Amino acid sequence: MKLGIIAPSHDRKGLEYAKELGLSYAEFDINYDDVTGVTNNAETFKKDIAELGVYISAVGRWGRPRINADMSFNQKELADEKALIDFCAYVGCPVYICGVNYVEGQSYFSNITAAVEYIKTLMEYAAGRVKICTYNCSWDNYIDKPHEWDIVHDHLKGLGIKYDPSHAINGGRNYMREIVKYGDKVCHIHLKGTINVGGVHVDDPPAGLDTVNWGAFVSVFRKFGYEGVLSIEPHSATWQGELGDKGVRYTVEYFKRLLFIK
Secondary structure (H helix, E strand, C coil): CEEEEECCCCCHHHHHHHHHCCCCEEEEECCCCCCHHHHCCHHHHHHHHHHHCCEEEEEECCCCCCECCCCCECHHHHHHHHHHHHHHHHHCCCEEEECCCCCCCCCHHHHHHHHHHHHHHHHHHHCCCCEEEEECCCCCCCCCCHHHHHHHHHHCCCCEEEECHHHHHHCCCCHHHHHHHHHHHEEEEEECCCEEECCEEEECCCCCCCCCCHHHHHHHHHHCCCCCEEEECCCCCCCCHHHHHHHHHHHHHHHHHHCCCC
16 A cells, blocks of 8 residues: 655645655646646656656546536536546556536436446546546535445446545445445545544544544455555645644654554
């Protein structure tokens, strides 16, 4: 298993941030409209990666309207995703993360059909160069939980899952049951702490300072032989500034111990 972090910026500074923390992996989550600042600079990134020794572990794109109201594909989003897949392949990033929005007013069958066809299009375009996976977050995405995984991932063989236990907890589900059943499909992991008390969400403190049983979580993925990256995700309005920096560094050291990284 490898340890990384979601980069705060999608440039050399983002890679340098991971390196300064003693990490060799940075994740780029590109959720904004114009992706060309990344995709048009693949050669520069490739040089920076070689120079710094920090690799891009995954590229993700959250919260995008991939399916139009009439169930057709959003062609801009599709073109952007193909460009990001090309970027991943060129710089040696192994994972591309996506989701699919649910179109209200259309049937569940129509939505599932559109989701399968959209993701299939990405997988066929990637053609084995990059692993495509869906994220288990509900931000403009409903392919985020067991019911849909049983349909979509069972149909699209080779489709992976980016897993974050906080989303299961916040959705009222059992994350240990989910990873035991679907752990073999997980190809990227987010380390985001969370605290819920009596079904009420309190905060998302640094992983290791929350209520997730990270030791058991990691042990399940040991069983599956997981060799991918666990990517730290700072995600708290409380842990900001100097406190936030201390929290990130705590998480780095906490998981280095769990993963036996010197």
